[in-house]
Amino acid sequence: MKKKTLILALAAAVLCGLTGTHAIAASTDPDISTLLSEVSKENVEKILKKMESFHTRHTMSSDQENIGIKASAEWLLAEFKGLGTRLQVEMDTYELPPQGRRMRQPMTMRNVVATLPGRHTGEQERIFMLHAHYDSYARPVDKDWPRDNFDNLAPGVNDDSSGVAALLELARVFSDHEFDATVIFVAFAGEEVGLVGSTLMAARLKEEGKNISGNIGLDMIGNIEGGNGVFDNRRMRVFSAGPMDSPSRSLARYAKRVGEHYLPSAEIDLIYRADRFGRGGDHTPFVLEGWAGIRMMEANENYSRQHTVNDTFANMDLDYCTRNIRIVGSVLASLAAAPPAPSVTSDRGRTLLGRGGGYDAALRWNPVVCDDLAGYIVHWRRTTSPHWEKTIQVGNVTEHTIPNVTIDEYVFGVSAVDTTGNQSVISAYVMPPRTKRVYEVKK
Numbered sequence: 178m179k180k181k182t183l184i185l186a187l188a189a190a191v192l193c194g195l196t197g198t199h200a201i202a203a204s205t206d207p208d209i210s211t212l213l214s215e216v217s218k219e220n221v222e223k224i225l226k227k228m229e230s231f232h233t234r235h236t237m238s239s240d241q242e243n244i245g246i247k248a249s250a251e252w253l254l255a256e257f258k259g260l261g262t263r264l265q266v267e268m269d270t271y272e273l274p275p276q277g278r279r280m281r282q283p284m285t286m287r288n289v290v291a292t293l294p295g296r297h298t299g300e301q302e303r304i305f306m307l308h309a310h311y312d313s314y315a316r317p318v319d320k321d322w323p324r325d326n327f328d329n330l331a332p333g334v335n336d337d338s339s340g341v342a343a344l345l346e347l348a349r350v351f352s353d354h355e356f357d358a359t360v361i362f363v364a365f366a367g368e369e370v371g372l373v374g375s376t377l378m379a380a381r382l383k384e385e386g387k388n389i390s391g392n393i394g395l396d397m398i399g400n401i402e403g404g405n406g407v408f409d410n411r412r413m414r415v416f417s418a419g420p421m422d423s424p425s426r427s428l429a430r431y432a433k434r435v436g437e438h439y440l441p442s443a444e445i446d447l448i449y450r451a452d453r454f455g456r457g458g459d460h461t462p463f464v465l466e467g468w469a470g471i472r473m474m475e476a477n478e479n480y481s482r483q484h485t486v487n488d489t490f491a492n493m494d495l496d497y498c499t500r501n502i503r504i505v506g507s508v509l510a511s512l513a514a515a516p517p518a519p520s521v522t523s524d525r526g527r528t529l530l531g532r533g534g535g536y537d538a539a540l541r542w543n544p545v546v547c548d549d550l551a552g553y554i555v556h557w558r559r560t561t562s563p564h565w566e567k568t569i570q571v572g573n574v575t576e577h578t579i580p581n582v583t584i585d586e587y588v589f590g591v592s593a594v595d596t597t598g599n600q601s602v603i604s605a606y607v608m609p610p611r612t613k614r615v616y617e618v619k620k
């Protein structure tokens with residue numbers, strides 16, 4: 178997003194003028210605010226009702242007109258294609274033989290993919306992915322329901338048409354704007370039978386040498402009524418795999434900072450765990466390939482409406498779902514508009530953090546390639562703190578020393594910021610691991 182007018186002067190003044198160790202408020206990019214205002218509740222409602230109309234989207238449902246997984250995949254493909262020529266839309270298809278407990282017949286996995294190319298291509302290309310799953314599953318209502326009839330009713334509106342609605346609606350509003358980074362929207366198949374579509378696509382992208390800067394999985398973002406009677410239409414949860422300063426966790430902290438800035442009524446809870454206890458999501462195959470990934474979802478689950486025939490539009494909260502789509506949109510747009518995150522390791526993989534020859538914190542980083550870079554921000558916090566505590570704007574330099582702050586007791590990080598105020602994810606200086614040594618001993 179490139180609109181450099183008054184904001185440029187303002188951002189430069191802020192960056193040059195302030196060097197305090199206060200927390201720096203996130204900046205508002207007016208283009209992102211506009212984009213968020215374009216998200217339409219009416220569109221979200223239409224998408225959710227259409228997804229429900231397929232009766233089932235079970236991965237092994239039979240091919241019928243307007244019913245089943247294939248009809249829903251074709252509808253999604255046509256919807257993405259209808260959003261304009263800037264989106265490159267394709268079906269990412271895999272033929273699979275029967276395997277495992279949940280895939281008892283040959284099947285076709287169709288991931289529906291829409292790519293919005295960024296301004297930066299070639300070596301400078303960065304890719305952010307937003308995904309959800311469009312397949313559904315419902316447990317049999319009673320023992321008379323045939324277990325092997327995959328055409329049984331499985332509306333799957335919250336799980337996960339809510340995420341699919343976010344994909345379609347955000348792809349629509351994003352395609353009117355231009356970003357530095359490439360954004361890929363994917364509706365995955367086969368999540369309910371073992372994260373199959375996402376696992377296959379993640380492996381393919383890895384094999385093709387693609388580099389994914391971050392991926393956000395949306396799975397169930399529209400329920401406010403917990404099965405335990407708790408109502409909550411404020412909070413959203415973000416799951417991220419550790420350790421404490423993993424790329425996924427940095428992405429999660431970014432989501433909280435940006436989401437709560439653009440949607441001040443929201444509370445974004447970071448859950449320092451890869452996913453819900455013992456359960457899975459489509460972000461995980463990407464994390465397992467070595468890329469940053471988070472899962473964003475509702476605060477309270479209702480198991481009586483999950484994987485049941487009660488997962489209907491009537492049991493969802495449209496306002497909450499739409500607000501969550503705006504939160505996700507703010508995070509994704511900021512990531513795609515911001516400069517790349519600075520690398521804080523040398524070519525040989527050494528952490529660029531030292532004691533400055535004494536008792537100071539001496540940070541260095543590699544410059545980022547960005548045509549509207551304003552400068553860098555240094556962050557630090559106690560090792561026990563889950564969130565960054567102190568920040569200092571240091572201008573367009575590639576090193577900074579904080580006097581009399583010991584590197585043993587704090588975690589440090591650095592981010593890049595552009596002239597509009599869009600900030601990158603914070604790159605943390607991670608303590609190098611020690612490896613076990615073996616010494617020879619005379620026998």
Ligand SMILES: [Zn+2]
Nearest residue numbers: 336337396397
């Ligand atoms: Zn799901």
